[in-house]
Amino acid sequence: MPEQIMTQPITQIISPDLKFVKDIIASGGESLKKCYQCSTCTVVCNVTPDDKPFPRKEMMYAQWGMKDKLISNPDIWLCHQCSDCTAYCPRGAKPGEVLGAIRKMAIANYSVPGALAKMVGNSKYLLMLFAVPIVIFFAIIASLGNLSLSSIPRGEDGGIVYSKFIPVPAIDTVFIAAATFAAISFVLGIKKYWADMSAGISVQGNLMGSIKATITEILAHKRFEKCNVTKDRKTAHLLVFYAFAGLAITTTWAIVYLYGFHYDSPYPLYDPLKLLGNASALALLYGITLVTGNRLKNAEKAGKGSYFDWLFIAVIYAIVVTGILSELLRLANIAILAYPTYFAHLVFVFFLFAYAPFSKMAHMVYRATAMVFARHTKRD
Amino acid sequence: MPDVNRILVIGGGFSGLTTAVDAAETGAEVIVIEKNPYLGGRVAQLNKYFPKLCPPICGLEINFRRIKTNPNITFYTMAEVESIAGGPGDYNVTVKVNPRHVNDNCVACDACAQACPAERPNEYNFGMDKTKAAFLPFNQAFPQKYVIDSAHCKGDCGKVCKEACKYNAIDLDMKPETINLNVSSVVVATGWNPYDANKLDILGFGSIKNVITNMMMERLASPTGPTAGKIVRPSDGKPVQNIAFVQCAGSRDENHLPFCSYVCCLASLKQTTYIREQNPESKATIFYIDIRTPGRWNEKFYSKVKEDPNVSFIKGKVASIAQDEGSDDVVVTAEDMMTGNKVKMKFDMVVLATGMEPSGAAKKISGVNYNENGFALPNLGIHSAGCSKNPMDVARSAQDATGAAMKAISTAKLAGQGR
Numbered sequence: 001m002p003e004q005i006m007t008q009p010i011t012q013i014i015s016p017d018l019k020f021v022k023d024i025i026a027s028g029g030e031s032l033k034k035c036y037q038c039s040t041c042t043v044v045c046n047v048t049p050d051d052k053p054f055p056r057k058e059m060m061y062a063q064w065g066m067k068d069k070l071i072s073n074p075d076i077w078l079c080h081q082c083s084d085c086t087a088y089c090p091r092g093a094k095p096g097e098v099l100g101a102i103r104k105m106a107i108a109n110y111s112v113p114g115a116l117a118k119m120v121g122n123s124k125y126l127l128m129l130f131a132v133p134i135v136i137f138f139a140i141i142a143s144l145g146n147l148s149l150s151s152i153p154r155g156e157d158g159g160i161v162y163s164k165f166i167p168v169p170a171i172d173t174v175f176i177a178a179a180t181f182a183a184i185s186f187v188l189g190i191k192k193y194w195a196d197m198s199a200g201i202s203v204q205g206n207l208m209g210s211i212k213a214t215i216t217e218i219l220a221h222k223r224f225e226k227c228n229v230t231k232d233r234k235t236a237h238l239l240v241f242y243a244f245a246g247l248a249i250t251t252t253w254a255i256v257y258l259y260g261f262h263y264d265s266p267y268p269l270y271d272p273l274k275l276l277g278n279a280s281a282l283a284l285l286y287g288i289t290l291v292t293g294n295r296l297k298n299a300e301k302a303g304k305g306s307y308f309d310w311l312f313i314a315v316i317y318a319i320v321v322t323g324i325l326s327e328l329l330r331l332a333n334i335a336i337l338a339y340p341t342y343f344a345h346l347v348f349v350f351f352l353f354a355y356a357p358f359s360k361m362a363h364m365v366y367r368a369t370a371m372v373f374a375r376h377t378k379r380d
Numbered sequence: 381m382p383d384v385n386r387i388l389v390i391g392g393g394f395s396g397l398t399t400a401v402d403a404a405e406t407g408a409e410v411i412v413i414e415k416n417p418y419l420g421g422r423v424a425q426l427n428k429y430f431p432k433l434c435p436p437i438c439g440l441e442i443n444f445r446r447i448k449t450n451p452n453i454t455f456y457t458m459a460e461v462e463s464i465a466g467g468p469g470d471y472n473v474t475v476k477v478n479p480r481h482v483n484d485n486c487v488a489c490d491a492c493a494q495a496c497p498a499e500r501p502n503e504y505n506f507g508m509d510k511t512k513a514a515f516l517p518f519n520q521a522f523p524q525k526y527v528i529d530s531a532h533c534k535g536d537c538g539k540v541c542k543e544a545c546k547y548n549a550i551d552l553d554m555k556p557e558t559i560n561l562n563v564s565s566v567v568v569a570t571g572w573n574p575y576d577a578n579k580l581d582i583l584g585f586g587s588i589k590n591v592i593t594n595m596m597m598e599r600l601a602s603p604t605g606p607t608a609g610k611i612v613r614p615s616d617g618k619p620v621q622n623i624a625f626v627q628c629a630g631s632r633d634e635n636h637l638p639f640c641s642y643v644c645c646l647a648s649l650k651q652t653t654y655i656r657e658q659n660p661e662s663k664a665t666i667f668y669i670d671i672r673t674p675g676r677w678n679e680k681f682y683s684k685v686k687e688d689p690n691v692s693f694i695k696g697k698v699a700s701i702a703q704d705e706g707s708d709d710v711v712v713t714a715e716d717m718m719t720g721n722k723v724k725m726k727f728d729m730v731v732l733a734t735g736m737e738p739s740g741a742a743k744k745i746s747g748v749n750y751n752e753n754g755f756a757l758p759n760l761g762i763h764s765a766g767c768s769k770n771p772m773d774v775a776r777s778a779q780d781a782t783g784a785a786m787k788a789i790s791t792a793k794l795a796g797q798g799r
Contacts, residue, residue, distance in 0.1 A: 038669040043697070
């Protein structure tokens with residue numbers, strides 16, 4: 001009852017961070033101010049703990065610009081954006097979208113260098129971001145004299161061999177550098193995030209157990225099953241997730257072939273590596289199409305998504321489409337299209353890897369970390 | 381153009397009646413069109429009403445008497461306005477009058493009902509009981525005339541009822557009639573309907589036992605209701621010891637009614653007194669977003685209810701209702717915002733404080749302007765009063781209706797002067 005609040009001493013003076021509020025609004029949380037704190041959202045949410053549930057309190061923190069209470073809050077990542085809250089929100093405040101925007105800002109807050117995160121989150125810098133891999137790969141091709149496509153050496157059977165267009169060691173060098181950069185950025189980000197989360201909380205006990213349990217849960221995608229409005233996301237996300245896993249295995253396998261057995265690509269279609277790669281590519285195409293379809297289908301109830309979301313989806317689409325086309329065009333021996341497509345494929349893959357800590361790809365790492373923390377601290 | 385100041389009042393509820401008697405007592409000729417077989421509208425369904433918490437008939441009766449004694453007022457029951465054409469000072473109105481199948485000979489002796497073999501769901505009690513197909517809407521209904529519900533009185537039923545009547549009051553051959561009226565101005569006082577609780581999917585109305593609406597609660601608590609005023613739960617007749625009120629059930633919600641219905645907080649506060657007075661051991665819990673009791677008197681009433689230690693208030697909207705496993709109890713989930721925890725609480729019965737949907741949302745009268753929510757808008761000589769215009773309580777409806785009477789009177793005067 002109101003009197004109870006009145007009699008409690010004021011223990012905290014809130015200084016709203018107005019810029020933070022504006023940033024949330026600009027990041028896809030434009031409906032934030034419509035919230036009138038009725039708490040329908042927390043009740044319809046099936047993934048929140050019952051104790052201090054989200055997202056009602058997050059909506060309040062966001063309206064007041066209480067950045068510290070949000071950015072380091074594991075709850076924003078326990079949210080899987082089922083959008084049940086958004087569908088039932090009586091005011092159209094779209095808590096799911098607002099938390100999505102806050103997660104984007106959390107990624108920008110923790111990733112190093114932060115400036116790059118701002119660029120990934122803003123369409124103004126899109127061309128500049130793409131320019132980096134374009135320049136790198138262009139320089140490699142130019143240095144090999146492969147700008148004239150007809151002069152690129154062919155394989156023994158006269159077929160297209162991409163490694164003669166851009167040598168695999170050159171690609172590997174670029175990607176190892178990109179991946180190392182991303183990994184360092186992730187490690188620094190997560191370290192800071194963990195420190196912020198655990199500030200003032202004694203974190204003890206069996207961390208490995210929490211990690212193991214979290215991984216098991218992620219592998220099974222259990223939490224998606226609790227969503228109502230966007231129930232069909234489980235299949236879509238599961239496909240994309242395992243397709244990426246398959247492609248990661250394929251890539252490692254290719255490294256073993258090349259450097260372990262000095263076995264050069266292209267590999268025949270019946271090679272198990274090729275079978276796995278192609279199956280994964282098709283799964284990814286199907287999965288990301290489902291993701292897109294679900295998002296469009298649920299847009300009215302769940303919200304239309306932000307630039308940050310759609311950039312990530314578009315890049316995955318571009319990777320899988322250029323990847324499949326590269327293979328088909330190589331097999332069809334259409335050089336004029338095959339080489340540029342392969343080039344584009346490399347550019348998109350670079351984009352995904354190098355900018356992973358700053359893009360929505362980072363959700364994988366931050367959400368997993370938050371889930372481990374929540375489990376470890378008995379929050380979840 | 382009519383020679384006299386003739387005003388059509390659409391709706392014979394509290395607002396319509398107030399407009400009618402106020403205008404008629406200034407000398408205007410008033411015609412009231414009422415859809416139900418009785419006058420009094422929603423107020424006639426209440427157990428007690430604000431501000432004095434008296435039974436509705438004590439306020440309605442005085443208006444009925446003013447109607448009966450005033451030759452300037454004509455009223456039609458079971459009638460609906462189909463269209464309005466023309467302009468201020470000269471409106472042509474088409475009215476459809478449905479057959480009551482009972483004429484003015486009726487003395488309300490109940491013989492037809494006693495003989496009647498067929499039953500019908502009693503919408504006056506929100507379907508919680510049945511009446512015979514020959515029925516008096518409720519015991520103090522005005523006019524005191526029975527109705528034969530021809531949709532439910534099939535086959536021999538009509539004949540049996542007719543034969544039971546000693547006064548030759550039953551006329552099975554009555555047909556719907558269309559009448560045309562020429563009036564100088566119109567007052568739309570078509571009132572409201574309780575928002576359809578079936579649309580609130582997460583609140584379980586209709587599928588979960590012992591979830592009722594606030595208007596059903598009025599009937600349950602009323603001495604003339606289906607349980608003769610004993611507040612017992614519908615599923616098993618158990619006296620209600622522990623009750624929950626779910627505020628804003630469909631109100632202030634853009635998926636349902638985007639506006640605040642104004643009366644639901646007061647209605648729930650009032651209904652806690654019903655149960656508390658009936659059962660000293662009982663407990664009531666109100667789940668709310670904000671308690672809205674504007675005005676000094678209303679605020680005072682809120683304070684008074686809060687003093688009762690058996691009435692608790694939980695700030696947090698209920699967004700999930702389930703049947704208790706193994707009983708007819710109802711489990712309500714909300715976030716108690718004062719503690720910041722989700723609470724699941726069990727109750728004997730849950731009342732959804734559903735809001736007021738203006739009647740214009742479901743049915744629009746041709747010639748009347750409405751806003752996007754179905755509230756009637758003023759348009760030249762067509763005025764609106766009461767809840768057809770805005771959600772309001774009975775006292776405000778009466779004030780508003782008097783204002784509408786003034787406007788309606790002046791419309792004819794101004795139109796007569798060519799303005």
